[in-house]
Amino acid sequence: MVDTPDSRASQSLGLEEAYSVKTPDDNRRLYAKWAATYESVFVATQKYRYPQAISEVFHNVITSADISSIVDIGTGTGLTGMYLSSLRPNLVIDGIDISPEMLTKAQDKKRQNGSSVYQLLLEQDMSKRASTPNSPYDALICSGTFTHGHLGPEAIDNLIALVRPNGWCVIGVNNEHFEAREFDKKLNQLIETNKIADLQILKIQVYEPESTHYGDQARVLVFRIESDF
Numbered sequence: 001m002v003d004t005p006d007s008r009a010s011q012s013l014g015l016e017e018a019y020s021v022k023t024p025d026d027n028r029r030l031y032a033k034w035a036a037t038y039e040s041v042f043v044a045t046q047k048y049r050y051p052q053a054i055s056e057v058f059h060n061v062i063t064s065a066d067i068s069s070i071v072d073i074g075t076g077t078g079l080t081g082m083y084l085s086s087l088r089p090n091l092v093i094d095g096i097d098i099s100p101e102m103l104t105k106a107q108d109k110k111r112q113n114g115s116s117v118y119q120l121l122l123e124q125d126m127s128k129r130a131s132t133p134n135s136p137y138d139a140l141i142c143s144g145t146f147t148h149g150h151l152g153p154e155a156i157d158n159l160i161a162l163v164r165p166n167g168w169c170v171i172g173v174n175n176e177h178f179e180a181r182e183f184d185k186k187l188n189q190l191i192e193t194n195k196i197a198d199l200q201i202l203k204i205q206v207y208e209p210e211s212t213h214y215g216d217q218a219r220v221l222v223f224r225i226e227s228d229f
């Protein structure tokens with residue numbers, strides 16, 4: 001890469017900038033700049049394993065035979081779909097993200113058989129209700145998008161609206177964000193109002209042991225959409 005002031009700025013983008021955003025427009029601006037180097041610099045040097053870890057949780061925990069379609073929320077450059085499709089080659093995967101620049105990267109991701117990872121990629125702000133021609137899905141997955149300044153607990157309503165009754169959600173939430181924004185209250189409310197059931201909260205390491213961020217964990221919320229929701 002030619003070392004211009006712009007390329008130096010994008011190379012240095014990382015967690016500090018990601019955690020300092022506040023609004024959907026801040027996210028659009030951040031990821032427009034970050035898309036070019038997100039994988040080559042951030043994922044590679046920080047040894048970010050969240051997409052792989054959350055795909056493994058999905059694969060190991062969701063064993064129902066009737067899951068054939070899934071939507072990946074906060075698709076980013078498509079790493080979650082890539083890992084998930086290697087574990088579940090027959091899954092039809094759509095993606096939703098607020099950043100067209102990140103989605104352009106996801107469009108290039110290929111399955112092991114050479115076909116595209118994603119069937120459909122949509123630019124939508126998930127802090128609002130979203131619509132896709134293929135919903136309701138059998139399942140939903142989300143990594144790295146419930147974190148500081150990105151999506152908060154209230155956005156879970158917008159995600160679960162995309163999943164069919166008895167479908168499954170696997171949603172990663174940054175640990176500190178979970179505590180600070182009281183995700184437990186939102187989850188209890190969804191259980192009490194019979195919207196979700198069978199909640200498990202697991203933990204994953206977000207970075208590989210060699211990373212300077214090793215030890216940062218995410219909660220992974222796994223739950224089923226209630227049958228009469």
Ligand SMILES: C[S@@+](CC[C@H](N)C(=O)[O-])C[C@H]1O[C@@H](n2cnc3c(N)ncnc32)[C@H](O)[C@@H]1O
Nearest residue numbers: 027031074076097098099125126127143144145
């Ligand atoms: C840290 S990246 C994670 C990308 C990918 N899932 C991964 O783990 O590599 C967060 C993603 O969330 C997206 N995002 C942020 N706010 C959003 C919103 N309100 N609606 C939809 N996507 C959003 C960003 O554009 C970005 O692609």
